[in-house]
Amino acid sequence: MAKFSFEDHPHRRYNPLIGEWIQVSPHRAKRPWQGQVEKIEEEKRPEHDESCYLCARNTRANGEVNPDYQDVWSFKNDFASLLEDIPTGSFEKDGLLKAESERGLCKVIVFSPRHDLTVPEMPTADIKKVVDLWAKEYAELGSKDFINHVQIFENKGAVMGCSNPHPHGQVWAQESIPDIPMKKQKAQSAHYADKGTSLLMDYLKIEQKEQERIIFENDHFVALIPFWAVWPFEAMILPKRAMSNISEMTEEERLAFADAYKRMTVRYDNLFQCSFPYSAGIHQAPTDGQAHPEWQLHMSFLPPLLRSATVKKFMVGYELLANAQRDITAEGAAARLRELSEKHYKG
Amino acid sequence: MAKFSFEDHPHRRYNPLIGEWIQVSPHRAKRPWQGQVEKIEEEKRPEHDESCYLCARNTRANGEVNPDYQDVWSFKNDFASLLEDIPTGSFEKDGLLKAESERGLCKVIVFSPRHDLTVPEMPTADIKKVVDLWAKEYAELGSKDFINHVQIFENKGAVMGCSNPHPHGQVWAQESIPDIPMKKQKAQSAHYADKGTSLLMDYLKIEQKEQERIIFENDHFVALIPFWAVWPFEAMILPKRAMSNISEMTEEERLAFADAYKRMTVRYDNLFQCSFPYSAGIHQAPTDGQAHPEWQLHMSFLPPLLRSATVKKFMVGYELLANAQRDITAEGAAARLRELSEKHYKG
Ligand SMILES: O=P(O)(O)O[C@H]1O[C@H](CO)[C@@H](O)[C@H](O)[C@H]1O
Ligand SMILES: O=P(O)(O)O[C@H]1O[C@H](CO)[C@@H](O)[C@H](O)[C@H]1O
Numbered sequence: 289m290a291k292f293s294f295e296d297h298p299h300r301r302y303n304p305l306i307g308e309w310i311q312v313s314p315h316r317a318k319r320p321w322q323g324q325v326e327k328i329e330e331e332k333r334p335e336h337d338e339s340c341y342l343c344a345r346n347t348r349a350n351g352e353v354n355p356d357y358q359d360v361w362s363f364k365n366d367f368a369s370l371l372e373d374i375p376t377g378s379f380e381k382d383g384l385l386k387a388e389s390e391r392g393l394c395k396v397i398v399f400s401p402r403h404d405l406t407v408p409e410m411p412t413a414d415i416k417k418v419v420d421l422w423a424k425e426y427a428e429l430g431s432k433d434f435i436n437h438v439q440i441f442e443n444k445g446a447v448m449g450c451s452n453p454h455p456h457g458q459v460w461a462q463e464s465i466p467d468i469p470m471k472k473q474k475a476q477s478a479h480y481a482d483k484g485t486s487l488l489m490d491y492l493k494i495e496q497k498e499q500e501r502i503i504f505e506n507d508h509f510v511a512l513i514p515f516w517a518v519w520p521f522e523a524m525i526l527p528k529r530a531m532s533n534i535s536e537m538t539e540e541e542r543l544a545f546a547d548a549y550k551r552m553t554v555r556y557d558n559l560f561q562c563s564f565p566y567s568a569g570i571h572q573a574p575t576d577g578q579a580h581p582e583w584q585l586h587m588s589f590l591p592p593l594l595r596s597a598t599v600k601k602f603m604v605g606y607e608l609l610a611n612a613q614r615d616i617t618a619e620g621a622a623a624r625l626r627e628l629s630e631k632h633y634k635g
Numbered sequence: 636m637a638k639f640s641f642e643d644h645p646h647r648r649y650n651p652l653i654g655e656w657i658q659v660s661p662h663r664a665k666r667p668w669q670g671q672v673e674k675i676e677e678e679k680r681p682e683h684d685e686s687c688y689l690c691a692r693n694t695r696a697n698g699e700v701n702p703d704y705q706d707v708w709s710f711k712n713d714f715a716s717l718l719e720d721i722p723t724g725s726f727e728k729d730g731l732l733k734a735e736s737e738r739g740l741c742k743v744i745v746f747s748p749r750h751d752l753t754v755p756e757m758p759t760a761d762i763k764k765v766v767d768l769w770a771k772e773y774a775e776l777g778s779k780d781f782i783n784h785v786q787i788f789e790n791k792g793a794v795m796g797c798s799n800p801h802p803h804g805q806v807w808a809q810e811s812i813p814d815i816p817m818k819k820q821k822a823q824s825a826h827y828a829d830k831g832t833s834l835l836m837d838y839l840k841i842e843q844k845e846q847e848r849i850i851f852e853n854d855h856f857v858a859l860i861p862f863w864a865v866w867p868f869e870a871m872i873l874p875k876r877a878m879s880n881i882s883e884m885t886e887e888e889r890l891a892f893a894d895a896y897k898r899m900t901v902r903y904d905n906l907f908q909c910s911f912p913y914s915a916g917i918h919q920a921p922t923d924g925q926a927h928p929e930w931q932l933h934m935s936f937l938p939p940l941l942r943s944a945t946v947k948k949f950m951v952g953y954e955l956l957a958n959a960q961r962d963i964t965a966e967g968a969a970a971r972l973r974e975l976s977e978k979h980y981k982g
Contacts, residue, residue, distance in 0.1 A: 292722040297721045319713075322798045385841060458953070602796025605790040610916070
């Protein structure tokens with residue numbers, strides 16, 4: 289029998305950041321697809337849309353009027369999942385029913401007054417203003433004493449549940465450390481306690497040597513497909529130096545981060561020649577007042593598309609009930625993204 | 636300030652089966668929805684479809700001809716994610732890159748020769764044949780010595796990535812215990828070691844006393860919304876007696892299980908008057924040759940719809956990166972499902 293190989297044979301890979309496995313079925317990409325196809329949204333949008341609740345000067349459903357902002361803008365989400373002023377309390381029954389009130393707040397981060405743009409179409413200098421605002425929000429929200437975790441993220445595309453194409457992201461800040469960041473907290477702490485080094489810095493060294501999963505890099509950041517990626521074209525942007533949170537970035541690093549964010553999303557758009565949907569977010573140290581030398585900031589991109597602009601990977605059935613599963617290898621995905629141009633297909 | 640209440644205030648609930656939290660934002664169901672809406676698929680299907688690869692007597696893409704089956708039928712998936720005959724091997728680098736070959740096999744379980752039916756429209760006696768086949772597959776696949784876990788599941792509806800409306804499910808059997816069943820294994824073992832009782836039997840007792848989250852029951856099974864449910868109308872069917880796997884069910888219990896499966900899915904269809912999409916699956920003891928007194932079989936239903944036949948809950952952004960989140964309470968969802976008729980809306 290042939291030798292076991294990543295490219296040809298079903299296998300599992302371990303994700304040391306969260307302590308879980310991902311099942312890889314490289315041979316399965318060949319199956320025909322007869323299921324649901326997504327709509328391509330390629331209508332040309334106006335620079336300003338009267339009916340958009342994020343465009344400058346428009347009135348939102350609650351009667352508030354948006355400021356005449358010129359670059360970026362943030363405000364408290366009108367339909368926030370987390371609230372600041374709630375009565376606190378908890379509930380417990382035989383250790384099996386357990387609940388606790390959860391304080392927090394949710395903000396919307398508007399990336400640009402231009403309704404018709406997306407990150408890959410924005411100038412790097414303008415994306416840097418988004419990074420600056422993220423840093424400000426992380427610091428401000430994180431300094432409140434009831435906020436121990438700040439999650440910065442972006443949902444892009446209707447297929448990702450994004451209800452407005454105006455370029456924007458969100459920040460959810462809260463009392464508890466959410467499940468996934470908590471797993472990363474534990475894994476990085478254990479690694480740091482054991483080796484005195486950061487898990488992701490050690491990981492990056494391996495990737496820099498192997499080069500196989502690296503997509504591109506600039507002076508301060510590397511973009512790669514993690515060995516344990518779940519989504520078909522899942523990617524990660526990692527700083528080259530130790531950095532536990534975004535407020536540690538220098539001006540130059542913020543510009544380099546904006547550059548990486550743009551180049552990553554341009555490649556995504558070019559992959560299937562469409563406005564590539566994804567959820568992306570930054571994982572970084574909790575804002576619990578402790579030092580977190582174990583934490584390495586990283587930005588994850590979780591895009592659903594698998595084969596084309598209209599065929600996505602469904603995380604259902606087996607994946608929801610048993611185990612994450614993917615049909616192409618991380619190495620194959622990296623190779624495809626690496627060979628793409630960094631000039632946006634729309635020109 | 637008002638007292639903390641589940642119905643009004645954001646809170647977290649603990650899932651003792653997997654050791655994770657779910658964030659509940661009961662007030663958030665009020666936000667307007669301007670995002671993607673799903674297509675309703677209500678075309679009338681023929682009883683037999685020439686182009687369906689699951690209908691009796693049809694020829695599949697690989698040239699095989701389907702048997703003239705009369706009730707249920709199973710066969711090896713033509714595009715299996717897991718394969719039996721692969722070279723074995725493993726890979727490791729500094730504890731950070733870790734992979735292992737994974738043997739297994741995937742089968743398709745066809746529920747009925749009728750292309751136009753779904754489980755809620757099938758007679759209970761015919762659904763019992765599906766249960767019988769599940770029991771047979773669990774026992775047969777589980778007895779192979781390279782199979783330690785058997786995942787039985789059903790993806791229903793195009794929105795759940797199901798590529799064929801012909802009523803069917805799948806079985807993925809494999810060497811390793813997948814991530815979610817492994818978490819349930821650990822939690823149930825710990826509870827059993829600690830208390831000498833089964834976690835889910837103890838949980839059921841609380842629910843039977845409170846009644847608040849119970850949807851319906853029959854002589855042998857209870858259908859409820861778990862206290863820690865993630866999906867808006869997530870439900871669980873639990874046996875009333877200790878039962879680690881499906882081969883332990885008596886004839887009478889299998890019929891009662893079929894009855895519960897039907898009644899649950901009829902209520903689902905009636906909720907938004909549509910063919911209700913979901914992923915469902917049975918979690919049960921691993922087939923690793925060990926006794927598993929800690930394990931209690933249960934069937935989980937994970938349906939995506941939130942507000943109507945066309946508006947689903949998107950598990951994106953915050954949910955993918957940080958924490959599961961829901962907008963209605965388990966108690967509210969149970970109340971709505973409880974009050975629905977068990978007569979299918981199509982009559
Ligand atoms: O096997 P199917 O029905 O073609 O595929 C569907 O179910 C599988 C198992 O849950 C998933 O891996 C696929 O993403 C989904 O599209
Ligand atoms: O807040 P939005 O963009 O309306 O809503 C979207 O993102 C949220 C945060 O990831 C999710 O909870 C919602 O399910 C999704 O539709």
